[in-house]
């Protein structure tokens with residue numbers, strides 16, 4: 602068993618917030634500062650390893666034990682439903698998972714009367730569950746990005762997607778209809794690592810908890 606603690610971090614927008622937070626509890630990786638295409642970085646002195654992976658792949662690396670700890674959006678966890686220990690809400694990466702549609706369409710219909718709709722989304726599982734609970738039949742079109750394009754070209758009239766500033770919806774003539782979930786980034790931990798590396802991992806969790814608690818108190 603490696604005596605390193607390995608982190609799987611998403612390459613995209615969450616990476617910087619994650620490293621800033623870890624820095625506050627003394628977990629750093631000077632090797633990551635450079636401009637490099639490397640995917641694995643190490644701090645040999647303090648025995649931490651960092652893997653840069655796609656956001657949607659983080660749970661897989663943690664589930665299979667290639668990483669002990671991961672940082673991932675709650676949206677990805679809800680969609681994938683993997684058996685992972687999720688001890689902490691890291692409070693960054695805030696956005697909302699929304700049902701949205703063109704402004705003109707909302708002006709001429711009442712969403713509470715939907716019985717059969719077509720929806721484009723990166724989140725087919727969440728979308729199916731959400732509408733099943735409401736008794737709405739849904740035809741799902743799975744996309745991998747630029748979801749707001751779908752209604753513009755007639756692929757699907759509605760979408761389920763993340764909204765942060767609302768700029769993407771607005772610039773494409775769409776409006777929010779319903780909120781499915783409020784999203785933040787979460788710390789996830791491999792269940793076996795939690796036992797085999799218990800001391801180091803529980804220390805990381807309690808240290809993070811303190812920092813996050815302090816920040817929440819300070820920011821009100």
Ligand SMILES: Nc1ncnc2c1ncn2[C@@H]1O[C@H](COP(=O)(O)OP(=O)(O)OP(=O)(O)O)[C@@H](O)[C@H]1O
Nearest residue numbers: 613614615655656657674675676694695696763765
């Ligand atoms: N507009 C946004 N504002 C804030 N947080 C967001 C926004 N979009 C996504 N997120 C959060 O950041 C996470 C990672 O998003 P990012 O765009 O970096 O990767 P992705 O492109 O969705 O994933 P992949 O690379 O696997 O396709 C999302 O799962 C979500 O939790």
Ligand SMILES: O=P(O)(O)OC[C@H]1O[C@H](OP(=O)(O)OP(=O)(O)O)[C@H](O)[C@@H]1O
Nearest residue numbers: 746747748762763764765766767768769
């Ligand atoms: O409300 P806003 O601040 O405009 O952010 C929302 C947009 O951000 C995300 O897309 P991303 O930038 O990840 O690109 P993608 O569409 O290729 O996934 C999301 O899927 C929305 O399209």
